[in-house]
Amino acid sequence: MFSLMYGFWKYMFSKTEFHVLILGIDKAGKTTLLEKLKELYLNLEGLPPDRIVPTVGLNIGRIEVGNAKLVFWDLGGQPGLRSIWEKYYEEAHAVIYVVDANAPTRFEDSKSALEKVLRHHDVQGAPLLILANKQDLSSAVSSEEVARYLDLKKLDERLYMFEAVSGFDGRGIKGSVDWLVDAMERSKRSEMLRSRTPAA
Numbered sequence: 001m002f003s004l005m006y007g008f009w010k011y012m013f014s015k016t017e018f019h020v021l022i023l024g025i026d027k028a029g030k031t032t033l034l035e036k037l038k039e040l041y042l043n044l045e046g047l048p049p050d051r052i053v054p055t056v057g058l059n060i061g062r063i064e065v066g067n068a069k070l071v072f073w074d075l076g077g078q079p080g081l082r083s084i085w086e087k088y089y090e091e092a093h094a095v096i097y098v099v100d101a102n103a104p105t106r107f108e109d110s111k112s113a114l115e116k117v118l119r120h121h122d123v124q125g126a127p128l129l130i131l132a133n134k135q136d137l138s139s140a141v142s143s144e145e146v147a148r149y150l151d152l153k154k155l156d157e158r159l160y161m162f163e164a165v166s167g168f169d170g171r172g173i174k175g176s177v178d179w180l181v182d183a184m185e186r187s188k189r190s191e192m193l194r195s196r197t198p199a200a
């Protein structure tokens with residue numbers, strides 16, 4: 001009886017944890033975005049942008065949104081570090097892919113790195129949020145233009161969305177996170193990952 005009640009209590013009140021990988025080529029603005037997320041959701045002063053250095057290891061951030069606990073994994077995007085990304089695919093519920101919308105000369109690199117992610121079996125079906133970042137700059141292109149440029153094929157039945165954001169002024173971030181939480185809550189991949197986790 002106790003375990004039944006405990007199970008019900010856990011079902012009602014425990015929060016689901018989701019792992020979100022933040023990917024994108026170097027200088028796209030991933031770590032700046034992570035710091036902004038902490039500021040927006042934890043009311044913490046994030047690291048100021050001029051203190052953020054290129055990522056070599058892994059940065060982790062945790063926030064709570066409604067009934068969900070999100071754990072963000074921010075990895076380095078320099079070419080020599082991209083081979084590390086795939087080590088995190090298997091455990092990821094979703095992927096945020098950050099694009100520097102102010103750097104059209106790097107769109108090609110960004111597109112091919114993303115295509116490689118999407119081809120990988122271990123991240124199959126993970127909802128994908130593509131952020132056209134740096135919208136605080138007047139020369140940044142729109143999310144529609146980034147979408148046109150990336151011209152993603154083979155999205156199959158993956159849930160995805162493009163959004164215009166800025167890791168500096170925070171625009172677009174909360175709406176994107178709301179979409180992501182909803183997508184993870186209804187994705188088949190989350191169901192699959194849940195079924196692999198032994199009940200505590």
Ligand SMILES: Nc1nc2c(ncn2[C@@H]2O[C@H](COP(=O)(O)OP(=O)(O)OP(=O)(O)O)[C@@H](O)[C@H]2O)c(=O)[nH]1
Pocket residue numbers: 024025026027028029030031032033049050052053054055056075076077078133134135136137165166167168169
């Ligand atoms: N104007 C503007 N600059 C940004 C924004 N986000 C990041 N930057 C700048 O872009 C540069 C790279 O930012 P990072 O957050 O370190 O980029 P990253 O994607 O984490 O880079 P790696 O760790 O090397 O993969 C820095 O000079 C940031 O200040 C933004 O929203 N607007």
Ligand SMILES: [Mg+2]
Pocket residue numbers: 030031032053054055074075076077
């Ligand atoms: Mg970084």
